[in-house]
Amino acid sequence: MCEKMNAGENCQTLVGYSAVYKVCFGMACFFLLFALFTVRISSSAGCRAAVHNGFWLLKFIVLVACCTGAFFIPEEEIFLEVWRYIGAAGGFFFLLIQLRLLVEFAHRWNTNWSSGVAYNRLWYAALALVTLLLFSGAVAALVFMGVFYTDPEACFLNKVFLGVNGGLCLVVSLLAISPCIQKLQPTSGLLQPGVISVYVMYLTFSALTSKPKECERNSGKHLQAHSCPQTCLITTCSRINNNKDL
Structure with a gap:
């Protein structure tokens, strides 16, 4: 991008994964500041609660200032090295929270639809259809990645990820319908592991x-003819494009 734009030697500090880290650092500082600012607020009538619920323009300016200031951090290499590990740890805990919320959502979804079976059998058909679609999508994604992101002579780590994650999904699905789980959780079914x-x-x-170079021969060449599904998937997770050079 910098070469095409003829933007000069300092362009690289404004694009790529380093820019993502710096913007995320500024946002993290902003939200940490407000988390500390709103500690022990017990009423919405206080001045701190008023700042939390209003002053949006001022807070937006502070947010922009934090993100902009991150680009002036000295010792960029040290900052990126340290922040990479902090980001990995934070991302790990964030994914755990997401999984917890997804399990809770799927459990309530399954309970609500299962309770409707007593009044109308169509609820059972709808539950079975959604479960089938979820597992079909998961299997299709696994096959898709196995075809386009692995190679018989390379991509060992990709194969490990696909094998381990696919195997764990199968184990979780079997556990969800096992007698011991059914005894403890009668509403447990295949919808939760499907989600x-x-x-x-x-x-x-x-x-x-996000994994560079090793499997470009297989994925890059073949996905040119199958750009539509990849484009749709990348659109849903566009942040990956900023990390491809990481």
């Missing part, structure tokens, strides 16, 4: 598309 399997395949796809 989790699709989400895990999405995360796996995000990881594989």
